Amino acid sequence: MDQMLSLFNTYTAQFPTIWMAIKIVLLPILPLIIAVAFYTLAERWVIGWMQVRRGPVYIGMGILQPFADTFKLLFKELLIPSKSNLFLFRLAPMLALIPAFSAWAVVPAGEGLVHSDVNAGLLYLLAMTSMGVYGIILAGWASNSKYAFLGAMRAAAQVISYEIAMGFALVGVLIAAGSLNLSEIVRAQSGNLGIGEWFMWPLLPLFVIYLISGVAETNRAPFDVAEGESEIVAGFHVEYSGSAFAIFFLAEYANMILVSFLVPLFFMGGWLSPCPESWGWIGKGGPHWLALKVGIIAFSFLWFRATFPRYRYDQIMRLGWKVFIPITIVWVMVTGVLVYTGALVPNA
């Protein structure tokens, strides 16, 4: 056993890059894929429950349903429309998945539990989430199909519109935290008041706007006109089948889970406990608190879908440009004044 351990240590010391790649696959990527699988199951169960029906119950009591879906998609024929642009048609799903997965490099799961603890983490995140739109627009254009094209145009305009509100909301967080590093942003929300120190209170409008923009960014209901199945079938990925469709699916759900992580990290104290630190073990932070908060946000994504009717496209654009952007600009200045006057003092 000791021999094996020392052998293991020599190997990891000799090939640090390979070891790091293995760690990356083991920690965020594999669990992420499994989480996506069970998130789709949770979605069907939760929405079924909210609509007073049962949801998937047959394949292994429903638990094995996501695996059945995965294998079905993998064994289906990968159709490539005759009029499509071959290279771009294959590149688009990759361009959708790469940013959805790589953004996780800077997302901390707890104190020090992060792969890339870089000082420009937030900038990198913003860059990665912006990249996602390329996958959508390329998919729509390369398919050379009218539905896909319309869906892509809608999705692209919607995503970039909400990107602005999202960016301004993050500026507010930045002013309050004074750092681009995600772990630093969480640490800035620690203090004796527990839940009272979180940025969601002084930055309440930004918190709400960031959450709603997160739903709009991932093209989820009630902002899912981009793939509104009742008018343009499936939007930008209407021509994709089999595993190529699975990649888009994976990217969309990975992005939803990513937003479910980012909202708690930026506004809800990340892995910090809602109880004051002086309360002993219950006031101690840890990944379990983050998991709880992520669960709440991820659940609300499903809840939104079951509750709200779909917005009309002009309403979506009006909400993004004429409501969110003015509010965020005003609140960025308010946050600046709050920090300048010392009303908002982050603890780092």
Next chain:
Amino acid sequence: MELSGYLPVLLFLGLAALIAAALLAIGTLIGPKRPGADKHAPYECGFVAFEDARMKFDVRYYLMAILFIVFDLEIAFIFPWAVVFRDIGLIGLIEMGMFLLLLVLGFVYVWKKGALEWE
């Protein structure tokens, strides 16, 4: 400047590309291949596709893209200011107030011109 912290970022990009490529390859290899002219035609609810899908589109989408670039650039400018805001104090606050005021002026102009209307 510590660059080694960005190595995981690079690995993440590589691994994500690998996973996506692998999924596409699996789908191509194990999926059945039964081609047919109608099957590979662009989907149009069962009808034979008329006209090309590379058609004219509403100029407002283009307008959105232009406005997005302007506003996103402003945000990129505000980011460094937000990080060092605590160190520059009142001057920084006033300067950013002026900067945002100019931005808001442009925004009001765009609004009044009707560039944000979607009817």
